[in-house]
Amino acid sequence: MKLNKQDILNALKSITAPGEGENMVDSGAVTNVVTFADEVIVDITIKNPSLQAKKKTEVEILQTIHREVYEKAKIKVNVKVDVPTKPAVNEIKGKPIPSIQNIIAVASGKGGVGKSTVTANLAVTLAKMGFKVGVLDADIYGPSIPIMFDVASERPLSVNVDGKSKMRPVENYGVKILSIGFFTKPDQAVIWRGPMASKALNQMIFDAAWGELDFLLLDLPPGTGDIHLSIMQALPITGAVVVSTPQNVALADAKKGVAMFQQDSINVPVLGIVENMAYFSPDELPENKYYIFGKEGAKNLAEDLKVPFLGEVPIVQSIREAGDVGRPAALQTATPIEEAFEEITREVVKQVVNRNEALPATEAIKITTMAGCSAVNKK
Numbered sequence: 001m002k003l004n005k006q007d008i009l010n011a012l013k014s015i016t017a018p019g020e021g022e023n024m025v026d027s028g029a030v031t032n033v034v035t036f037a038d039e040v041i042v043d044i045t046i047k048n049p050s051l052q053a054k055k056k057t058e059v060e061i062l063q064t065i066h067r068e069v070y071e072k073a074k075i076k077v078n079v080k081v082d083v084p085t086k087p088a089v090n091e092i093k094g095k096p097i098p099s100i101q102n103i104i105a106v107a108s109g110k111g112g113v114g115k116s117t118v119t120a121n122l123a124v125t126l127a128k129m130g131f132k133v134g135v136l137d138a139d140i141y142g143p144s145i146p147i148m149f150d151v152a153s154e155r156p157l158s159v160n161v162d163g164k165s166k167m168r169p170v171e172n173y174g175v176k177i178l179s180i181g182f183f184t185k186p187d188q189a190v191i192w193r194g195p196m197a198s199k200a201l202n203q204m205i206f207d208a209a210w211g212e213l214d215f216l217l218l219d220l221p222p223g224t225g226d227i228h229l230s231i232m233q234a235l236p237i238t239g240a241v242v243v244s245t246p247q248n249v250a251l252a253d254a255k256k257g258v259a260m261f262q263q264d265s266i267n268v269p270v271l272g273i274v275e276n277m278a279y280f281s282p283d284e285l286p287e288n289k290y291y292i293f294g295k296e297g298a299k300n301l302a303e304d305l306k307v308p309f310l311g312e313v314p315i316v317q318s319i320r321e322a323g324d325v326g327r328p329a330a331l332q333t334a335t336p337i338e339e340a341f342e343e344i345t346r347e348v349v350k351q352v353v354n355r356n357e358a359l360p361a362t363e364a365i366k367i368t369t370m371a372g373c374s375a376v377n378k379k
Contacts (some may be wrong), residue, residue: 001070003035007182008042015060020129024057028174031080039074040065054079096361097206097266100134100213102238102328102352105231105268107261109253111142111222114276115243117323118313118344120148121330122241127174128330131214134169136204138180138231139221140197140326146181149173150326155182166209176213178204198230205234222253229320232266238284239271239355241310241348246275246297258305269359271351272308273298274344280315289314308351311344312336 011029013023024044025032032043042061046053058077065073072250106122108115119135126133137145146152149172156167156178169176180200210216218237221227231237240261244254254273261268279289292315302309313319316337322329330341 001038001072003038003040003070003073004035005035007069008035008065009032011064012042012244013108014063014068015057015064038070038072039076041076041078043078043080045080047082054081080251080277096236097210097216100210102214102215102218102356103218103235104132104221104271104348104352105218105237105240105261106239106243107220107228107257108222108243109255109257110250113222113245113250114313115222115253116144116148116219117319117328118241118243118274118276119217120145120323120328121319121341122345122348123215123217124173124328125330125341126215126349129345132212133174133218134178134210134213134216135209136177136201136216137177137181137219138201139219140180140200140227141221142181143181143184145177145219147326147327148323148353149175149177151177152181152326156208160214161209167204168209173328176210178208180204181260197232201227201230202234228260234266234360237268239269239352241271241274243274243276244298244301245277246294248294248297250293251297251301254301255305256306265289269355270305270307270378271348271355272310273305274310275299275312277315278312307361308347310347310351311340313344 009025009030012124014024016022016023018092023355030042030044031193032041034041042065044057046057048054055057057079061077062075065075084313104241106119116137116139123133123135131169135145135149137143139145147155149170151170151172154170156170158165159168167178169178170182171177183200218231218235242254242257242261244250258270258273260266275296277293278298279291279295281287281289299309314336316329318332319329319336319337322332329335329337332338
């Protein structure tokens, strides 16, 4: 008997392709059928890599052709497995928040340089200037913003927004605040792996009723790690402010922080560098400046890296005291500290305006993991 190709195809239409939900001919699983006298060769591609699926497909083809076309047909089935490569993508998906105009990441290469102090004082100074401001404490493992704003005992309330339950940020000094510190006990350590921390950030970013904001400041953890990538994957960052102290060990890490944002695959504009603990002036000798940690180290680094220098903050006891009692030092009127933070804040606003006029909106990045290696790409 001479077999007919169309008869073979009609018979195969009675078989459902594994994982396709439709017959293997219409789904495209059957890629070729060759007949010669009483012989037939069937080439088929399936997406299920298991040996069981391959064997089941082959047996069904043999039985169907023998039953529907010719019981003595000589059949050869070539089963090819085509599994689509699907990279594992981090949980947070980058998307803008329409009600937030500018998102500023405040970062540092190392801990202890006063990044959270600078964030808090930038926030209250922006609020004093009339801007609508929010702070997201993204330092998952060491949240300090609630203490600095005297809201450590507060808890975000649930509000209904367009039929959805949202967190209402805690507010003080005209600044809206969310932090993982609101959801943990003061003596409780946050021992989370990266995915759990990313999920918590996701909720604080997108499940919050931020309302209309001119600026959302992100207080990032020190270093350059998973949280930073998750944040930049979650949100299109307008720009980054890097905080450093003047000594070489801090500057080396600050340089890495700047380099992270400037990578081609990340490309977040660096608005500038702030030098904290720049010098010390004792009360009895207010005109004297003692450069305890070195002189103008961060300023020189900014020049070397060709990024703006935003200003310097001296070592003043009142800054530490203000942070401890929960009232940022920039709220004190007619003081050198207020003037210092006003100057820095004006520079930040100036750089944001320049950045928005000269550059397109920053894209959130897409972070994938393939074959055990991380890759960072633009969406």
